[in-house]
Amino acid sequence: MIEIKNLHASVDGKEILKGIDLTIRPGEVHAIMGPNGSGKSTLSYVLAGRDGYEITEGSVSFFGKDLLAMEPEERAAAGLFLAFQYPVEIPGVANTTFLKSALNAIRKQRGEPELDAMQFLKLVREKTKALSMTDEMLKRAVNVGFSGGEKKRNETLQMAVLQPKFAILDETDSGLDIDALKIVAEGVNALRSPERSMLVITHYQRLLDYIVPDHVHVLAFGKIQRSGGKELALELEKNGYAEFGVNEAA
């Protein structure tokens, strides 16, 4: 589904990603853990096509297509979704308006018929309920005045509505209280299917108790330093990143 080969990327002349190799097959859930500043968010932005990153080497193929040559919205239409570490506020734009525009923009790019107001409302109500979100939050402006946890829940809602084929969750668990974590994890698990894969970026093994990954990778210094199964997360939780030459105190 997605094949990342020797990916190098820099920002303002500073190399952040220094040769990432990662292959994710349909249905798989991969977790990435790693110290602050190691390049996890950078990887997610590069995959989603954010401006400002220079790809100096490497390639990414997504369903056989050259992902790096696509515009961000084309990537979205191809089924790539990024749940942002820091969701963005859009004042004055109601959450429903945003979601409906997004869903229909994607459907249009795919040549599918757009949903009318009634069909959309039905869909979004259903997803909102599953995530224990209120209708009131749907009416509010996108992420404006949302608490940290609400923003993360809102990212999950968008994912549930857009039904991506490949979702990157960048620290979607941080800022969530225990109950919210369970709800969000359930939401994510509900999306798991043999066709859909996920890349879950997290600092906490706790999330992985709920969203059980097939593979866990350690990203440090812009490279995947080690890969393993679910147990790697437990080991990291215990020992930290010292093994990879990261100074805990820094």
Next chain:
Amino acid sequence: MAATTETVEQVRAVTEQKYKYGFTTDIEADVAPKGLNEDIVRFISAKKEEPEWLLEWRLKAFRVWQEMEEPRHWAKLSYPPIDYQDAHYYAAPKMKDRPKSLDEVDPELLKTYEKLGIPLREQEILAGVEGSEGRSPAIAVDAVFDSVSVATTFKAKLEEMGIIFCSISEAVHKCPELVQKYLGSVVPYTDNFYATLNCAVFTDGSFVYIPKGVRCPMELSTYFRINQANTGQFERTLIIADEGSYVSYLEGCTAPKRDENQLHAAVVELVALDDAQIKYSTVQNWYPGNEEGVGGIYNFVTKRGACRGRNSKISWTQVETGSAITWKYPSCILQGDNSVGEFYSVAITNNFQQADTGTKMIHIGKNTRSTIVSKGISAGRAQQTYRGLVKILPKAEGARNHTQCDSLLIGDQCGAHTVPYIENRNRTARVEHEATTAKISEDQLFYCRQRGLSEEDAVSLIVNGFCKEVLKELPMEFAVEAQKLVGISLEGSVG
């Protein structure tokens, strides 16, 4: 021959001939020769078979205008001098040449309308022109094509309620007392260069009278269209809401694309008596000129409302996306005690457009209140200025004003300027002014694009969000169009 081709031919024919004094007989085509003098003023008045008092009023205005200086200094606008002698001041399509199809409209412009969903609207309006009064109306339309009002729909239905909605030239004959009493009572003929010019040469426009206690059951709308080359358009609108009445009025404007600039100098006067309410909404989409700044309408408009009665209310809502130059300050004179003035504005300038717009709120009566919400969006190399005056006179005990003025910049070659003037002469009055300037952030754009929106749709969505407070004031029929217009006006502004 298509109506426009024919009219253009007629104009050419007329301008190529030498006209003597008293040319009326030669003007079969209803087009005055180029130029501006007392004879032209008389010609227009004669064409309209106006009463003596109105001709005299026009002539007084013309004489004052000749002594006036064009206000070129205080507004933040720059444009080449306008040759007022190089325009036609009267150009009327012959009634048999009413627009019957869209064929005559520039295809480029048609494309824009298609995106807007306006063709439908235009057809509806054209259907009205043809006199189909069968459907149940949501909007009654007065269509002004070049200089004359070509048709007013649903007149009969309104007349049953005592509402007068017709062209102003018709009103001059139908209810001369009302016109004479109120015309120039809000914007006097000495007011300003453009308004005074309008008094002298105005050709048509809409007239509305809502009788006591009547709530007008539908939106009243005027659709202005400048069609002909080298024509100035000077409409005059007068709306009178008698005691306890209510009316919502919409004004829409379009013009074909032309390389030369065209002058548009309208005057709108509103009068609200005791407990009356007037809601006036404009979606202005005159041709703004091309990407290089060639062509486009010069829009110099004087709009003013008088809250004469106690508890009266006037709201101006405007979405200004068109014109090469916009010079416009819809204002409220809050004379009656407890009267309310509102101004909600979205102004979008792209490419080389310039806009100097804002409002004036003049508080005269006690406990008068005004609200100003101005949203300015600049892209390309456009320049935009908000200019607002809040004036509290000594007797305006307890007057209140709140002004919110937000600017949004797209790109780094455009400019936004805020010039608030506050004159408070009553100690119990309170005036608040807030202003912000922001840019569309890369983060917002990327967030939207990651969700599947194209860059242009993302800008449109973000800008619509920015303008929401104003757009929600528009009547439903207009709000959807306005939202689309916001997106289209900014096309090509990013990336």
